[in-house]
Amino acid sequence: MSQLTTEPYTSHLHEAIQSLEVALPVLDSGMDQDEEWIVVNTECGWQKIRLHDYGDVYVVPGLYEKWVYDLFQCRSPQKVADLLLPAIQEAGQAPEDLTVLDLGAGNGYVADVLRGRGIERFVGIDIFEQAAAAAQRDRPGLYNDYVVGDLTDLPADQESLLAQHSFNCLTCVAALGFGDIPPSVFAAAFNRIENGGWAAFTIKSDFMSKDDRSGFSRLIRRMLSDGAMDGDVHEPFVHRVSTDGNELVYEALIGRKRRDIPGGWLAFN
Ligand SMILES: C[S@@+](CC[C@H](N)C(=O)[O-])C[C@H]1O[C@@H](n2cnc3c(N)ncnc32)[C@H](O)[C@@H]1O
Structure with a gap:
């Protein structure tokens, strides 16, 4: 999946998105939309977060944007x-x-x-x-x-x-x-x-x-x-x-x- 970062983010948010290290499960993992997860490198080390656990997603600056808008190309x-x-x-x-x-x-x-x-x-x-x-x-x-x-x-x-x-x-x-x-x-x-x-x-x-x-x-x-x-x-x-x-x-x-x-x-x- 390509990375698209053409959004009018503030420089602070843009920087947060760019600096996040993330990894997605392999393609064809067959999971339902409400089971999707990612691993992200945070101050506390690598963490697995489920997309629908929005509270956990939003505490990591830039994660929602990187995941949903860049990697998943949501428009x-x-x-x-x-x-x-x-x-x-x-x-x-x-x-x-x-x-x-x-x-x-x-x-x-x-x-x-x-x-x-x-x-x-x-x-x-x-x-x-x-x-x-x-x-x-x-x-x-x-x-x-x-x-x-x-x-x-x-x-x-x-x-x-x-x-x-x-x-x-x-x-x-x-x-x-x-x-x-x-x-x-x-x-x-x-x-x-x-x-x-x-x-x-x-x-x-x-x-x-x-x-x-x-x-x-x-x-x-x-x-x-x-x-x-x-x-x-x-x-x-x-x-x-x-x-x-x-x-x-x-x-x-x-x-x-x-x-x-x-x-x-x-x-x-
Ligand atoms: C996929 S996100 C979409 C966020 C935003 N609308 C966007 O498109 O970027 C779904 C949002 O719905 C919120 N949500 C879930 N259940 C809700 C409820 N009962 N009342 C209000 N918001 C809720 C979640 O916390 C989450 O922020």
Whole structure:
């Protein structure tokens, strides 16, 4: 896999990415997407870290970027930006009119890409405290606020932080399913967006198939058919390559929220 480091990282982050020593398992190791791991040389010696143990990933500066964006060639944030910005402009809005709720924000890569396209206000939310700390460490000042917790059950201080903002855009990139964000949290975030606001998210194509058991396929189809969201853009794309070198196909959905998701639509989960 080739190394791509053409991103607009700060020199500090760029240096951290360049200096990391990592090794991946052999190709054709046959592991599932939520089992992928890497070994990385840290101050404490070589450590094996599972990608889905995000808290452990984010504490190593540059590891997420090197692994996901350089080695695995993930371009999902750019894909979402490429689809969202023209849609906004076509609707006669300016990027600086948006206040984005960035769900599963991680260390801020997605918001960083969108800031590069002119969006200025972001509030991040992630389940891991280490994600918030990494965003502050690697991209200080990017988020107006960063909330940590489960959106369906936030601690009071985090809820009051979030309540200070009103949102007209939801982004959620590479964070739905796989034991990460469940449909209930996605619905709670969607319901925080004002009617007429934007929703821009990606989801693995398997979770959109008719035999999906995560609950996302039914929920998203219902959102589109029963008027919660206008699905103006719905595009399959290669999210990244896997440890085995296979292309992982996701779908990007961009549309406008028309009404809240009622609780009853989640009853099957
Ligand atoms: C693959 S990372 C994607 C990060 C970022 N959106 C990006 O594309 O670079 C998935 C993120 O979802 C977060 N996450 C997992 N479960 C969550 C939940 N229930 N609520 C909020 N964030 C969650 C993880 O901590 C992780 O930061």
